[in-house]
Amino acid sequence: MSVAEIEAREIQLEGPSSGLWSDAWRRLRHNPAALIGFALVGSFVFVAVFAPWIAPEDPRAGDLSRLGGTCCPGPSPEHIFGVDQQGRDVFSRVVYGARYSLLIGVVSVAVGLSIGTIIGAIAGYFGGWIDSVLMRAMDIMLSIPGLLLAIGIVAALGPGIIQIMVAVGVVQIPIFARLLRGSILATREADYVLAARSVGVQGRSILGAHILPNSLSPVIVQGTLALATAIIEVAGLGFLGLGPQDPSTPEWGTMLTDTTRYLQTAPHLALIPGFAIVISVLGFNLIGDALREALDPRFRGRA
Amino acid sequence: MLRFVVRRLLLLIPILIGLSILVFLWIRALPGGPAQALLGERATAESIEQIEQQYGLDKPILTQYWTYVSKVAQGDLGTSVTTRRPVVDELEERFPATIELAFAAMLFATFLGVPLGFIAAKKYGTATDHASLVLSLLGISIPVFFLAILLKYVFAVRLGWLPTVGRISATIDLEHPTNFYVVDAIIALDPEALWDVLKHMILPAIALGSIPLAITARITRASVLDVQNEDYVRTARAKGLPPRVVDIRHIFRNALLPITTIIGLQVGLLLSGAVLTETVFAWPGMGTWLVDAIKQRNFAVLQAGILFVSFVFVIVNLLVDISYALINPRIRVS
Numbered sequence: 001m002s003v004a005e006i007e008a009r010e011i012q013l014e015g016p017s018s019g020l021w022s023d024a025w026r027r028l029r030h031n032p033a034a035l036i037g038f039a040l041v042g043s044f045v046f047v048a049v050f051a052p053w054i055a056p057e058d059p060r061a062g063d064l065s066r067l068g069g070t071c072c073p074g075p076s077p078e079h080i081f082g083v084d085q086q087g088r089d090v091f092s093r094v095v096y097g098a099r100y101s102l103l104i105g106v107v108s109v110a111v112g113l114s115i116g117t118i119i120g121a122i123a124g125y126f127g128g129w130i131d132s133v134l135m136r137a138m139d140i141m142l143s144i145p146g147l148l149l150a151i152g153i154v155a156a157l158g159p160g161i162i163q164i165m166v167a168v169g170v171v172q173i174p175i176f177a178r179l180l181r182g183s184i185l186a187t188r189e190a191d192y193v194l195a196a197r198s199v200g201v202q203g204r205s206i207l208g209a210h211i212l213p214n215s216l217s218p219v220i221v222q223g224t225l226a227l228a229t230a231i232i233e234v235a236g237l238g239f240l241g242l243g244p245q246d247p248s249t250p251e252w253g254t255m256l257t258d259t260t261r262y263l264q265t266a267p268h269l270a271l272i273p274g275f276a277i278v279i280s281v282l283g284f285n286l287i288g289d290a291l292r293e294a295l296d297p298r299f300r301g302r303a
Numbered sequence: 304m305l306r307f308v309v310r311r312l313l314l315l316i317p318i319l320i321g322l323s324i325l326v327f328l329w330i331r332a333l334p335g336g337p338a339q340a341l342l343g344e345r346a347t348a349e350s351i352e353q354i355e356q357q358y359g360l361d362k363p364i365l366t367q368y369w370t371y372v373s374k375v376a377q378g379d380l381g382t383s384v385t386t387r388r389p390v391v392d393e394l395e396e397r398f399p400a401t402i403e404l405a406f407a408a409m410l411f412a413t414f415l416g417v418p419l420g421f422i423a424a425k426k427y428g429t430a431t432d433h434a435s436l437v438l439s440l441l442g443i444s445i446p447v448f449f450l451a452i453l454l455k456y457v458f459a460v461r462l463g464w465l466p467t468v469g470r471i472s473a474t475i476d477l478e479h480p481t482n483f484y485v486v487d488a489i490i491a492l493d494p495e496a497l498w499d500v501l502k503h504m505i506l507p508a509i510a511l512g513s514i515p516l517a518i519t520a521r522i523t524r525a526s527v528l529d530v531q532n533e534d535y536v537r538t539a540r541a542k543g544l545p546p547r548v549v550d551i552r553h554i555f556r557n558a559l560l561p562i563t564t565i566i567g568l569q570v571g572l573l574l575s576g577a578v579l580t581e582t583v584f585a586w587p588g589m590g591t592w593l594v595d596a597i598k599q600r601n602f603a604v605l606q607a608g609i610l611f612v613s614f615v616f617v618i619v620n621l622l623v624d625i626s627y628a629l630i631n632p633r634i635r636v637s
Contacts, residue, residue: 140321144613147575148593152609155597156332232446236579239448240594253446260452260583263460270456274449282444289440 024294031294037286044280048098055092059250063087075268082268084255086248090268093250094276100161100244100251101280105230108165112172112230113223119173120180124188124215135181138174146171150237159242161251168233172226179222183215190214217295224288228281235277252277307628311621318617326610327371330602342384375610381603385595390607393592398611399482400470401581401588405573407504408512412569416516417562420523421555427528435520442517447576451510451583458506466503468585475499511580515569522565526558533557563627570619574612 028034047054073083081090123134141149153167187193193210201209237243238253247254252273259270333339338354355361362370374380380390423435445453459467466472470484475496479487485504488497530536531554539549574589581590589608596604 136317136321139318140325143318143322143617144325144609145571145574145616147578148609148612151578151593151597152329152605155602155605156329228444235446236448239446239579240582241598256449256452260455263452263456267456267460270449270452274446274452277449278441278445281446282440285440285444 024291027294028290031290033286034290034294037283037288037290040279040283041287044098044283045102047095048102051096051099055089055095057089057092059088059093059096060248061088081272082266084269085258085262088248090272093255094252094272096250097252097255097273097276098280100249101231101234101277104161104165104168104234104251105227108168108230108234109172109223109226111165111169112226113176113219115169116173116176117180117219120177121184123177124181124184131181134177138177141170141174142178147233147236150233151240151242154237154242159245161244161249164234164237164243167237168230171233172230175226176219176222180215180219183218184211187211187214221288221292221295224284224291228284228288231277231281231284304628308625311624315617315621319614322610322613322617323372323375324368326606326613327368329609330606333602380607380611383604384601385599390603393604394607394611396482397587397589397592400484400586401574401577401590403483403485404504404507404511404580404586404588405570405577407508408573408576409515409569411508411512412515412519416519417523417559419516420520420525421527421558423520424524424527424531425550432524435524439517439520442513442520445513446579447510447514448579448583450513451507451580454506454510455583465506470500470503470587471496472499472503507580507584507586510583511573511576514572514576518565518569518572519562522562523558526561527554530554530558560627560630563623563630570623571616574616 073079075082079089079091081094084090084093119134119138123131144152150164150167150171153170154163157163157166188211190210193206196206196210234243234251235253235256238251239256241254241257243249243251243254255273256270259266262269338351338360342350342354360367378391380394382388383390383393386393419435423432426432455467458465478491480490481487484500485497488494488500536549536553539553540546577588578590578593580586581588582594585591589612593605593608595601596608
């Protein structure tokens, strides 16, 4: 048996590579952290979608007679997460809050990701002065700390849910733009692109089969992690009182506003929405980290 | 090295110009126009006219921008609508409070995060390593204001060990020549005041430092894992150097490089996080100042605050870049 034959056999033993995505998927399924992440995010989405069937009560309707002169009754068999200042069922509010967090988070990341990747792709593809102008503009946006930029936008647009989506989305634009541009620039010069070119692969299939898939994976990872950041930022703006102006809106961050006053007598008001945020953010962070490992070609072939 | 610094300084110019244009245009984009925004709800036709003259709002936009920039350069940031005081005077009180808090948070994050990451990497794959990974994952998943509320609940409300709000107890009498209360207490040689100030700082600093702590620990761990497989580490070991010497002189010193780069990133996190942490602990810094300004539609304060904080952020990033080049010769050459 010749050396070449031995090597050929070794390569075959690793099995035919079935492409970046199915490889990544296989690795994700064997990563316990990713599985926990999927379970957390899955239940978060499930609760958000089926909120009306899960929540026992209307999250906005309160009954002050439940307070009985104190604020506020904690967990009991009737209200497993207790009752808030307005006599509303906290469990129902947290369940409906998942809808707001998911919706605002997804929309704002979609805004940031789509505009950001378009800018990044234009900058990376055209290069030259277009690249310089676009990237300097992104640098300027990055020179304002994220939350302050969001606050400035909300101050200009006025408080509210749509405004928060825009603010959190705009903050994400330069991150995605830089990421995709850098990754296009890096892949354009990569050895495997040169190799593809040198064996005569056509320009369009190089872009489609080599440059874009490899440039997009960091964007997908960042998109997942950005969902975590967006949920935190949305809750932060809500906590500062910049969220939905109707205080009965069951948004998690808004629910946390003013609860510090009741910490002594009713800590459940702060703890329950807070842990809801942590659990959903943790889910997206776990998936994001696992995706990063799964999509990294250096880890390819490992289970 | 000089060329690197000069080039980096030149890059600063478009950023600062862009930033000032952004803030300048922002106040013009507000509902009701800039004069209305600067004066607030109490604006009269007369006062609007006065402001318009003072800022030349009737002149062409380029002239207006020039007026704005030269006023800012002279330290005139306008007048606060609510207190009728120059914004600069309020800034002088607020800014040291935030810097003091951010600095304490940074110390906490670095002096705990670096050793934690180092130990985790040295015990790679063990329970200690896994525990540190889980903790740092939790650290980046907890919103800073919720951690602040949790800490306040446990240590201030339930256990009563530490104060719940503010920078100093009302009963303590302390002069504030610098507005850095720790420095003020040391200048006054007042140990009681110093202890009081430090006690007020512990919880906000831990809350604010938690995310940088998690990030520092993660980066340190990854960086130590990278470095310890380098050839020079193997050589040092082969020479028979004691493991502790290799750890400190070869692994630790080189692993520190990537950690310095993330300091700049963390300053942005700290400044953003300070807004939320200060709100929970009623800390009289930039954060509570800006949040009050939004609620009162005090746009002169908002404009000055956002411009100033971003300016500080840009300068700190510049300093980090330059010091990084000082530490790492490879950057200078490129």
